[in-house]
Amino acid sequence: MPFLCLLAALLAAAAAAGPARAASSDWVVTDHTRLRLVSAVDRVGEGDTLPLGLHFRLKDGWKIYWRSPGDAGYPPRLDLAGSSNVASAEIAWPLPERFEILGFHSMGYKHEVVLPVTARLEKGGAAVRLRVNVDYLTCADICVPYQADLALDLAAGSAPPPEEAHLIGRYASQVPRRGAGLGLAVTGAETVGTAADGGVLLRVAVRSDTPLAGPDVFVEGAPELAFANLDRRVGAGGTTAHLDLSVLGLEDIPGGRLEGQELTVTLADGGRAIEQAVTVTAGRPAAANGLSLAAVLALAVLGGLILNLMPCVLPVLSIKLLGVIGHGGGRARTVRLSFLTSAAGILFSFLALAGVLVALKAGGAAVGWGIQFQHPWFLTAMTLVVALFACNLWGFFEVRLPGWIADAGESAGHVHGLGGHFLTGAFATLLATPCSAPFLGTAIGFAFSRGTAEILAVFAALGLGLAVPYLVVAAVPGLATRLPRPGMWMVRLRQVLGFALAATALWLITVLATQAGKPAAGAIGALAIAIGAVLYLRHRRPVAGPVALGALAVLAAAAFAVPSVMAPPAPQPGAAAARAAKADFWVPFDEAAIDGLVAAGKVVFVDVTADWCITCQVNKAVVLGRGEVRDRLGGGTVTPMQADWTRPDPAIAAYLASFGRYGIPFNAVYGPGAPRGLPLPELLTPGAVLDALDRAGASKTAAR
Numbered sequence: 001m002p003f004l005c006l007l008a009a010l011l012a013a014a015a016a017a018g019p020a021r022a023a024s025s026d027w028v029v030t031d032h033t034r035l036r037l038v039s040a041v042d043r044v045g046e047g048d049t050l051p052l053g054l055h056f057r058l059k060d061g062w063k064i065y066w067r068s069p070g071d072a073g074y075p076p077r078l079d080l081a082g083s084s085n086v087a088s089a090e091i092a093w094p095l096p097e098r099f100e101i102l103g104f105h106s107m108g109y110k111h112e113v114v115l116p117v118t119a120r121l122e123k124g125g126a127a128v129r130l131r132v133n134v135d136y137l138t139c140a141d142i143c144v145p146y147q148a149d150l151a152l153d154l155a156a157g158s159a160p161p162p163e164e165a166h167l168i169g170r171y172a173s174q175v176p177r178r179g180a181g182l183g184l185a186v187t188g189a190e191t192v193g194t195a196a197d198g199g200v201l202l203r204v205a206v207r208s209d210t211p212l213a214g215p216d217v218f219v220e221g222a223p224e225l226a227f228a229n230l231d232r233r234v235g236a237g238g239t240t241a242h243l244d245l246s247v248l249g250l251e252d253i254p255g256g257r258l259e260g261q262e263l264t265v266t267l268a269d270g271g272r273a274i275e276q277a278v279t280v281t282a283g284r285p286a287a288a289n290g291l292s293l294a295a296v297l298a299l300a301v302l303g304g305l306i307l308n309l310m311p312c313v314l315p316v317l318s319i320k321l322l323g324v325i326g327h328g329g330g331r332a333r334t335v336r337l338s339f340l341t342s343a344a345g346i347l348f349s350f351l352a353l354a355g356v357l358v359a360l361k362a363g364g365a366a367v368g369w370g371i372q373f374q375h376p377w378f379l380t381a382m383t384l385v386v387a388l389f390a391c392n393l394w395g396f397f398e399v400r401l402p403g404w405i406a407d408a409g410e411s412a413g414h415v416h417g418l419g420g421h422f423l424t425g426a427f428a429t430l431l432a433t434p435c436s437a438p439f440l441g442t443a444i445g446f447a448f449s450r451g452t453a454e455i456l457a458v459f460a461a462l463g464l465g466l467a468v469p470y471l472v473v474a475a476v477p478g479l480a481t482r483l484p485r486p487g488m489w490m491v492r493l494r495q496v497l498g499f500a501l502a503a504t505a506l507w508l509i510t511v512l513a514t515q516a517g518k519p520a521a522g523a524i525g526a527l528a529i530a531i532g533a534v535l536y537l538r539h540r541r542p543v544a545g546p547v548a549l550g551a552l553a554v555l556a557a558a559a560f561a562v563p564s565v566m567a568p569p570a571p572q573p574g575a576a577a578a579r580a581a582k583a584d585f586w587v588p589f590d591e592a593a594i595d596g597l598v599a600a601g602k603v604v605f606v607d608v609t610a611d612w613c614i615t616c617q618v619n620k621a622v623v624l625g626r627g628e629v630r631d632r633l634g635g636g637t638v639t640p641m642q643a644d645w646t647r648p649d650p651a652i653a654a655y656l657a658s659f660g661r662y663g664i665p666f667n668a669v670y671g672p673g674a675p676r677g678l679p680l681p682e683l684l685t686p687g688a689v690l691d692a693l694d695r696a697g698a699s700k701t702a703a704r
Contacts, residue, residue, distance in 0.1 A: 023162040024055070025130075028148040032062045032138050037130065037150040038114070040165040043157045048124035050154070052089070052117040053168040054134060056109070061140045063108045066096035068220040070106035071228070074137055076115065082131030085122050089132075092116040094174035095266070095273045096218065098230075105228045107218060114171035128154045176266050176273035183209035186217075186265045186276045191258050192658035194448065195246035200258050201657065202227070202280065204243045205595065206267055211238030218266040219245060224252035233651055235592035242592045244654060293454065296446045297461040303440030304465020310615055310683075335477035338421045343467035343474065345425025350463030351456065353430075358452050368656065369444050369663030372430070373612035374648045376516040376563035379508055380524055382431060384559060386505040387528040388535075389427075393498030395491075396535040429466065431504075438682055445660035511612040514646045520566040527559040585634035589643035591655055594670050597639055603671040603697045604639045605689075608656060608664050610646040615682065616665040623684040632693055671696030 023039040033056060040051035054076060056064055065073040075093075080086050093115065096107040121128065130152040137145050180186075187205045195201040204217050212234050219227040226248045234241040250256050259282045266275045353372075372378045391397060440462065447458035473479050505528060513521035531552055538548045586607070594604050607624065609616040623629055633640045645652045645664060656662055659679050667684065668677040674696040680688055 023152070023154070023164050025150040025152045028150065030138075030144075030146050030148075032059050032140075032144060033057065033064075033136075033146065035134060035136075035148045035150070037132055037152050038164040038168060039152060039154060040161060040168045041154065042159040042162045044121070044125060044128055044154050045158045046125050048121045050119040050121065050128060051165075051168060051172075052119055052130075053114040053164070053171065054091070054117060055112075055114045055164075055167065056136075057112050058110060058138060060111075062138050063097075063099065063110045063140070064113070064136055064138050066107040066109070066218075067091070067093045068107065068218065070099075071104040071226055073106055073108065073139060073143070076134055076136035078117070079133040079135070080119075080131070081133070084129035085126050086128060086130065087120045087122045089117050089119045092118065092172065092175045094171050095176055095268050098216070098218075105226075114168055116168055116172040116175060125156060127156045130154070174273070176268070176275040178275050180276060181274055182272040184267055184269060184272050184274050186267055186274075186278055188281065189219075189263060189265065189278045190281045192244075193654075193660060194657060195244075195654075199226075199228075199246035199248040200250060201654065202245045202247050202258065203658070204245070204265060204267075204278075206241050206243065208239050208241075208269060212241055213270040215241050215243060215267065215269045217243045217245070217268075220264040220266075221247075221261055222249075222253050224249045225258075231650065231654065233590075233592040235590060235596055240592055240596050293457070296443050297457060299439040300443035300458045300461035301465040301468075303438065303443055304462040305468050306438055307440060307462075307466050308469055332477040336474045339470045339474040339477075341421040342425035342428075343470040345422040345427075346429045346467040346470070347460060347463040348422070349426040349429040350459045350466075352426075354456050354459035357448075358455055361448070361455075368448075368653055369440070370610075370613070371648070373511065373610070374515070374646065376512060376520070377560060379512045379515060379612075380559055380563065383505050383508040383512065383524060383528055384531065384556060385427060386431070386501050386508065387532055390498045390501040390505065391532050391535045393494040393501065395494075396532065396539045425467070425470070429463070441661045441663055441666075441682065444662045445657075448657070448662050511646070514611045516563045517566065520562050523562045523566060524559050527555050527562070531555050586640050586642040589641045589652070589655075591651070594641075595675075598670050598672060598675050601672055602639055603637065603669065603693060604641060605633055605693065606641045606643060606666075606668045606670070606677075608643040608645055608652060608666040610644065610664060612646060613664050619665055619667075619684045623686055623689060627686060629686050629689050632690065637697075638693060669693055669696040671698075673698035 023042045025037040027034050027036045035057075036055050038053045038055050040053070044050065058064065065075045067075045069075055076091070078089055078091070080089055094109075094113060096109060099106045099108065119128075119130070130150070132150045132152075134148045134150060135145070136148075137143055185207050187207050189202060189204045191200050192203045193201045202219070204219070206212075206215055206217070208215075215232060215234065217230070221227070227245045228248070231244040232241060233243075247258055250258060253261075258280050261280050263278055263280060264275060265278050266273065443458050443462065447455045506525075509521050509525045509528075512524060516524075534548060534551050534555070589606065589608075594606075597604050607616075607620075609620070624633065632638055643649075643652045643655065653662075656664070656666055659666070659668065659677070661679070665682055665684075667680040667689075669680065669689075669692040670677050671693075674692075678692045678696055680692055
């Protein structure tokens with residue numbers, strides 16, 4: 001850069017010429033800052049530019065702002081109206097620090113900084129009279145604007161550089177180099193979905209000739225845009241990385257789109273920093289792009305209906321089956337009201353889940369379908385409730401809800417227990433939502449990329465789809481009333497189905513073992529058994545109700561306290577690798593490494609899974625772990641990556657969102673023929689997987 005070359009020459013001359021002299025204005029002192037104008041030369045010399053600097057010293061805790069200050073503030077501004085022989089002046093900006101206060105992001109400088117300034121002369125070699133007014137803002141807990149008038153005169157002729165040349169040169173070396181260099185480069189920027197705060201998710205891809213230490217980017221665009229919430233993922237080799245930012249304010253720019261916009265990206269890593277212009281491209285389109293709300297609602301109803309047939313609903317088949325056969329020989333009116341009430345319970349639980357997700361999304365948290373299974377307290381609650389359902393089917397106790405719940409609707413139709421049917425529908429829904437289904441992912445992706453109204457509408461449609469079997473029986477009650485009347489066969493069936501629910505509770509305990517640790521899961525399992533024992537003893541040897549209820553309350557409270565009291569240690573850095581190593585040929589998920597593998601001609605298969613996702617386990621057992629698919633994945637020609645979403649992981653949530661997906665199972669295949677990834681259906685088949693591997697492995701030319 002000309003400025004740095006000039007400084008180097010001046011410094012060399014200084015070393016040869018001997019003692020240096022001062023060339024600066026007087027300090028302007030405020031309550032929080034000191035500011036002066038410094039020059040790297042004592043005389044004008046023969047050139048037509050002058051290397052100057054604004055030298056700031058700030059009290060502890062106070063800062064000034066970078067050229068793009070972020071969510072608040074403004075940078076120092078110069079006014080040279082009173083100067084002579086100065087045509088213009090341009091500030092060069094050293095790499096800033098990043099600050100965050102209460103969710104607001106800003107960039108600037110603390111303690112001390114020199115902002116290098118290049119002044120262009122009207123007449124080279126002539127004397128210069130500098131009269132500079134500096135308008136700047138300094139902030140700590142409060143912000144204070146200041147103005148400073150600085151004066152410096154430089155005579156014509158040449159002289160050895162003063163001591164300020166070293167000071168300016170030190171900060172000039174921190175100004176990012178323009179264009180690729182220093183072994184660093186920004187290789188692209190693309191939109192990849194919606195961020196948790198509702199902004200557009202921008203992914204910046206970077207490359208380094210040497211392993212990256214801790215890459216950081218500062219992105220600048222139209223003044224209306226705000227860039228925040230940096231998330232970085234460095235590739236396995238350390239030479240590539242993806243850096244994700246949320247972009248807000250698109251509604252205030254023409255066209256309202258980020259694609260096609262030119263941005264200035266400042267990339268820093270260790271002591272290196274470059275500044276590069278990039279044009280944003282469109283990444284993977286969201287799954288529901290181009291669909292109207294009406295079309296998405298239709299897909300949501302269809303997805304909810306298909307969810308009834310997914311392996312995820314296996315834990316609640318007992319409840320659904322009993323809901324039908326328990327009405328054998330009954331009255332049509334009773335059947336109709338009970339099944340309508342169960343459908344209402346399903347719709348209510350979907351809307352309640354939507355409300356929770358809306359609140360989480362508004363708070364900036366990552367949201368997704370089935371994420372309640374990532375939290376130990378929810379799993380504890382489900383374990384206890386399933387155990388209670390099993391004990392009920394075994395006859396240990398009868399559910400006696402409060403009268404206002406159990407007898408809801410009695411006055412209208414003399415139907416007892418409508419409240420129980422409502423709660424059964426709500427419970428069945430919560431237990432049946434750990435996994436995705438065809439069309440469901442498209443609808444969920446659309447909802448989470450929109451606002452509150454769309455989320456509520458889509459979840460209501462999903463609930464309607466899941467409730468269709470109940471509504472069918474309500475419309476045609478003969479499907480239930482023509483079954484044999486309950487009798488001893490019904491008692492035996494209830495006992496068998498109770499064991500099915502007990503197996504469900506055991507499955508939930510295994511999921512808890514991953515979330516809260518094996519000791520905590522074992523303790524919760526033991527407490528659930530103790531609750532069952534109390535109920536059994538109370539059934540066989542009746543004891544005082546308050547005593548039994550007190551014992552049950554203590555056991556339940558202890559179960560909910562276990563995840564906190566017996567919290568597992570934080571996962572170690574190598575935990576993911578160790579877990580993947582146990583999973584046969586799988587390697588840990590590393591999104592940032594995918595581009596490098598594809599560039600090398602490799603095919604990458606990504607499996608996003610979780611211990612609580614039954615459909616994921618079915619896919620692995622039936623398709624991924626058998627036959628030709630297993631041979632291809634483990635044969636060395638494919639890199640099979642496994643992303644474990646059993647516990648919350650923002651990186652995996654962002655990866656799913658980049659495809660417009662918010663639930664699992666999810667699988668994608670990358671390769672030279674599919675560099676951006678081919679998403680696969682929720683229920684895998686060998687043909688679908690093998691075809692995607694072949695398509696991804698083809699060359700780009702062949703793929704076209």
